[in-house]
Amino acid sequence: MNELAALSKTFEQVLEELELPKEPRLLYEPVSYTINNGGKRMRPLLVLLGCKIFSEDISQALHPSVAIEMFHNFTLVHDDIMDRAPLRRGKPSVYQKWNDNVAILSGDAMMVKSYQSLVQTRKEVLAEVLDIFNLTALEVCEGQQHDMDFEERDDVSISEYLEMIRLKTAVLLAASLKLGAVIGGTSEENAQKLYVFGLNAGIAFQLQDDILDVYGETAKVGKQKGGDIIANKQTYLLIKAKELATKKQTSELNSWLNGSISGSEKVEAVTALYQELNVRELAEAEMWKYFNRGLESLKQVQGSENWKNILEQFATNLMHRES
Amino acid sequence: MNELAALSKTFEQVLEELELPKEPRLLYEPVSYTINNGGKRMRPLLVLLGCKIFSEDISQALHPSVAIEMFHNFTLVHDDIMDRAPLRRGKPSVYQKWNDNVAILSGDAMMVKSYQSLVQTRKEVLAEVLDIFNLTALEVCEGQQHDMDFEERDDVSISEYLEMIRLKTAVLLAASLKLGAVIGGTSEENAQKLYVFGLNAGIAFQLQDDILDVYGETAKVGKQKGGDIIANKQTYLLIKAKELATKKQTSELNSWLNGSISGSEKVEAVTALYQELNVRELAEAEMWKYFNRGLESLKQVQGSENWKNILEQFATNLMHRES
Numbered sequence: 297m298n299e300l301a302a303l304s305k306t307f308e309q310v311l312e313e314l315e316l317p318k319e320p321r322l323l324y325e326p327v328s329y330t331i332n333n334g335g336k337r338m339r340p341l342l343v344l345l346g347c348k349i350f351s352e353d354i355s356q357a358l359h360p361s362v363a364i365e366m367f368h369n370f371t372l373v374h375d376d377i378m379d380r381a382p383l384r385r386g387k388p389s390v391y392q393k394w395n396d397n398v399a400i401l402s403g404d405a406m407m408v409k410s411y412q413s414l415v416q417t418r419k420e421v422l423a424e425v426l427d428i429f430n431l432t433a434l435e436v437c438e439g440q441q442h443d444m445d446f447e448e449r450d451d452v453s454i455s456e457y458l459e460m461i462r463l464k465t466a467v468l469l470a471a472s473l474k475l476g477a478v479i480g481g482t483s484e485e486n487a488q489k490l491y492v493f494g495l496n497a498g499i500a501f502q503l504q505d506d507i508l509d510v511y512g513e514t515a516k517v518g519k520q521k522g523g524d525i526i527a528n529k530q531t532y533l534l535i536k537a538k539e540l541a542t543k544k545q546t547s548e549l550n551s552w553l554n555g556s557i558s559g560s561e562k563v564e565a566v567t568a569l570y571q572e573l574n575v576r577e578l579a580e581a582e583m584w585k586y587f588n589r590g591l592e593s594l595k596q597v598q599g600s601e602n603w604k605n606i607l608e609q610f611a612t613n614l615m616h617r618e619s
Numbered sequence: 620m621n622e623l624a625a626l627s628k629t630f631e632q633v634l635e636e637l638e639l640p641k642e643p644r645l646l647y648e649p650v651s652y653t654i655n656n657g658g659k660r661m662r663p664l665l666v667l668l669g670c671k672i673f674s675e676d677i678s679q680a681l682h683p684s685v686a687i688e689m690f691h692n693f694t695l696v697h698d699d700i701m702d703r704a705p706l707r708r709g710k711p712s713v714y715q716k717w718n719d720n721v722a723i724l725s726g727d728a729m730m731v732k733s734y735q736s737l738v739q740t741r742k743e744v745l746a747e748v749l750d751i752f753n754l755t756a757l758e759v760c761e762g763q764q765h766d767m768d769f770e771e772r773d774d775v776s777i778s779e780y781l782e783m784i785r786l787k788t789a790v791l792l793a794a795s796l797k798l799g800a801v802i803g804g805t806s807e808e809n810a811q812k813l814y815v816f817g818l819n820a821g822i823a824f825q826l827q828d829d830i831l832d833v834y835g836e837t838a839k840v841g842k843q844k845g846g847d848i849i850a851n852k853q854t855y856l857l858i859k860a861k862e863l864a865t866k867k868q869t870s871e872l873n874s875w876l877n878g879s880i881s882g883s884e885k886v887e888a889v890t891a892l893y894q895e896l897n898v899r900e901l902a903e904a905e906m907w908k909y910f911n912r913g914l915e916s917l918k919q920v921q922g923s924e925n926w927k928n929i930l931e932q933f934a935t936n937l938m939h940r941e942s
Binding site for chain 1: 640724726732734735745749757761763764765767
């Protein structure tokens with residue numbers, strides 16, 4: 297993992313060099329607060345890895361990798377307002393620390409900043425880079441809208457759910473790899489295969505998130521265990537459980553979803569139902585199906601086998617994370 | 620004005636062809652609601668006029684002109700949330716018709732849509748077009764933040780106010796012209812002179828807005844006469860009045876600003892103070908100073924004299940509007 301650590305270090309250096317004006321303070325302070333609040337930096341690493349597979353020189357992918365991380369953080373800032381999520385990575389989210397207006401406007405500024413970083417790449421690929429980014433950005437908005445729409449519904453199907461996480465989460469991971477690949481100078485075919493890998497791996501990661509929320513190690517998860525259950529959040533596990541439940545189980549599940557008892561008692565009861573219905577295993581099977589489908593696509597990419605392996609290892613480690 | 624009407628028609632046709640997905644409905648319906656809600660279309664016309672001065676062929680400026688109008692409308696959607704402005708062009712603003720979340724997210728989608736339209740121009744100028752647009756978009760965010768900051772202060776100076784309206788309003792008008800000019804293939808020098816015209820005219824237009832809010836013909840203004848006075852909004856008139864007021868006038872002004880009496884009584888009283896202090900005339904003088912400074916810059920532009928005249932006439936008509 298030395299190569300990955302080196303890429304990571306390079307990214308952090310480029311990020312540090314990013315110029316942010318000091319004034320107006322309420323516009324730019326939340327930007328640094330957010331972008332310097334850690335995070336796994338998964339997406340910028342995918343940009344750089346996508347580039348490395350086709351080109352040793354990643355200089356033209358550096359600013360675009362910052363763009364992707366900035367864009368991702370912009371979505372978090374706005375999503376946190378919409379979801380009323382007071383915490384982000386263990387610290388107050390922007391709207392909570394300041395207010396909604398500050399979060400709206402500094403989020404907007406982050407979106408523009410991400411375009412400013414994105415265009416700092418070689419001219420020959422600029423139009424394609426922008427097309428990929430714009431399409432993806434719009435899809436991410438669509439995914440967030442679907443997610444919010446789901447809160448008002450209790451008849452979301454598994455296929456609708458998978459489409460939502462494809463848009464909300466997976467396309468940005470896929471586009472990160474594809475942007476790197478295009479900047480690295482590869483063919484449309486290779487770039488697309490890498491995209492398909494990222495898309496399937498991204499869906500697998502989100503399914504993993506759903507599973508870890510219930511079954512992860514609390515200390516590492518860094519948030520309340522079973523938070524999705526407490527919030528009645530539509531997840532693969534809940535939707536699958538609803539799909540498979542007998543009449544009796546459905547009525548029991550509904551009594552927990554609509555009832556007034558929450559906290560660990562609710563989590564334990566719903567988890568017991570999940571166990572009866574075997575939904576953890578079903579979710580894990582679905583997750584690995586997507587991940588392996590992704591790996592199949594990665595195998596077909598014509599590029600540096602060394603960097604392909606590093607990417608595969610990076611993704612596989614994410615699949616085996618415990619929080 | 621036949622040429623202008625023709626440009627306007629062309630713009631509306633290109634806008635009509637803009638493809639907006641139907642789903643998710645709550646993401647895209649507010650976009651069409653906003654973009655089809657009229658407006659003067661001043662900015663896209665400036666893009667097309669800026670191009671016409673240097674090139675009869677404006678095909679490469681059409682989508683960018685849609686981009687500018689889309690971006691402007693995005694700022695309105697988000698600003699209306701921040702300013703809690705329930706009406707926009709006589710209809711409920713997006714957050715009012717739907718809710719804050721819908722306005723945040725559909726605004727975000729409008730920003731991305733504007734980039735999608737912006738990049739539909741000729742490759743040779745793409746990087747420059749993006750640089751101008753990104754810089755301007757960020758400045759507009761800064762202007763909005765300054766405007767919000769001013770609400771918390773009672774010591775805003777005239778020069779701070781002018782800087783705020785430069786950022787919040789004028790740079791987008793200036794950039795519209797400059798984008799058209801760059802796409803039209805002119806030199807950096809000409810493009811910059813057109814920018815300087817737009818910047819000064821833009822400041823003049825905003826000063827005109829401040830004046831019309833108090834002295835415009837109510838029917839045409841389409842909003843409550845003296846709305847700025849009622850809302851204690853920082854305008855050129857109010858700041859200038861504070862600057863010039865004697866101790867006695869200051870205390871009278873403050874009693875109205877901090878008092879509980881509002882509506883037409885407050886408007887009349889503050890307007891009477893404005894009259895004592897001559898601030899309308901001072902604002903008009905400032906406005907014409909900026910406008911004429913802009914015209915000086917326009918004169919130096921090397922391009923079609925016919926289209927320069929049309930642009931000058933267009934801007935002059937805006938200066939003589941009564942609402």
